Amino acid sequence: MKYAKWTILTLLALTVIGFFHYTLPQHDIVRVVNTYQERQDLNDWTRIFWSSPDDQSGTLVNRDVQFIQTVKANGKPMVYRNEDTSWSWPPYFKFDTANLQTEAEDLKSTAAAPQWVSVTHYGWRIVYFSAFPNAISIKPVDGPDATIIPWFNIFFFVFLAVILLVLRRMWLQFRERSIDPVLEDMGEAWDGVEDRADAAAGRARGVWGRFRAWLGTWKGKPRP
Known part of the structure; x- marks a missing residue:
């Protein structure tokens, strides 16, 4: 690539x-x-x-x-x-x-x-x-x-450079105002999803652990 x-x-x-x-x-x-x-x-x-x-x-x-x-x-x-x-x-x-x-x-x-x-x-x-x-x-x-002296070419490339700088500035402002907040919201939402997933996994491990512990209490009991 x-x-x-x-x-x-x-x-x-x-x-x-x-x-x-x-x-x-x-x-x-x-x-x-x-x-x-x-x-x-x-x-x-x-x-x-x-x-x-x-x-x-x-x-x-x-x-x-x-x-x-x-x-x-x-x-x-x-x-x-x-x-x-x-x-x-x-x-x-x-x-x-x-x-x-x-x-x-x-x-x-x-x-x-x-x-x-x-x-x-x-x-x-x-x-x-x-x-x-x-x-x-x-x-x-x-x-x-x-x-x-190629005055036209000099002025043309200076004008082109100014236009490119203006477009770059406009793009950075657009990205700062419109794209970056959306990406931050998406990142926060993803972090929330991961946190909830970790919490759910923790709860699942806790339930499974308690279930295994309960099963363990039956292993040592004598038969009637």
Whole structure:
């Protein structure tokens, strides 16, 4: 049971961490090298890695998706999809796909004359599943060593910690006022039952003892 408990807790923790890592915004310092549009098939389970804008049917099997090709400072490529999230999950309320594609096109540069930009995105790049992070915004930065402070994530986790502390306090108060008294009453009732059972057992032993003593008085009497 001990191993099963820790296995379940580990899987739960990994699920929560993975959910936040996929959903919360991240920032990459990259150089835009190209933008393009490509039709993507959406008829298998990998559809979960693509957005579902409100203005597109959930039964759509393929659609055109815009992409932004970039290169990191270490020379590794990174490709982002550029899709509206509209009112769906995650709640970025992104409606400016065309504008973002234009901004990315305008910020293209070469290795000889690099223009470094910060791309805010969510999601993962999984080559084997053709999964791409979704670009949310793009802005120029001074260089590849620019520091981006994730203010949203900081505020989010502070807010989440406050909410968890409030919920914990509410639970402790509820337990103190409602559950603990019931458990104490149950404990007292059980103690009373045990006391009565012990008393009954004592009385039974007393009666049985007196009965055996009475029988003993007959053993030594002579026969007439």
